Amino acid sequence: MTSRAIEDLCPELQSIYREWVSRCHAANLAVKVICTWRSGTDQNVAFANGKSKAKSGQSPHNCCKPDGTPDSKAWDFAVFDEHAKYITDGSDHRYTKAGEIGEDLGLTWGGRFKSIFDPGHLELKGWKTEQAAPVTIKE
Numbered sequence: 664m665t666s667r668a669i670e671d672l673c674p675e676l677q678s679i680y681r682e683w684v685s686r687c688h689a690a691n692l693a694v695k696v697i698c699t700w701r702s703g704t705d706q707n708v709a710f711a712n713g714k715s716k717a718k719s720g721q722s723p724h725n726c727c728k729p730d731g732t733p734d735s736k737a738w739d740f741a742v743f744d745e746h747a748k749y750i751t752d753g754s755d756h757r758y759t760k761a762g763e764i765g766e767d768l769g770l771t772w773g774g775r776f777k778s779i780f781d782p783g784h785l786e787l788k789g790w791k792t793e794q795a796a797p798v799t800i801k802e
Contacts, residue, residue, distance in 0.1 A: 671700035671733035693743040700733035737786035753782035
């Protein structure tokens with residue numbers, strides 16, 4: 664299962680997400696969340712299809728609270744043009760601007776990853792070093 668629910672982000676990221684959306688709108692960027700939390704099964708499908716370098720349990724999208732409820736440390740987003748058409752070219756300047764807004768809020772932007780170009784991805788810095796290791800919900 665893949666979620667778009669903001670409530671599936673960790674609490675710290677929920678407030679950052681809301682500020683990011685506000686700043687994107689102020690910059691005339693039309694953005695929409697396309698993924699917050701992702702199940703282990705969906706993560707492995709993304710890995711198998713070459714859309715992710717992470718397997719189940721290795722992605723910030725797979726993080727859960729100790730009770731198994733989603734606690735994602737990342738979200739994926741899409742950018743749209745002035746006609747509400749989805750921009751598929753990740754090198755478009757609007758993805759860069761949205762990513763830079765995320766960086767200004769202290770996030771890591773996937774457009775700067777060395778291993779994979781992921782311009783529609785923002786994540787909490789240092790999520791791998793938190794006390795609670797990422798855990799996937801068993802399906």
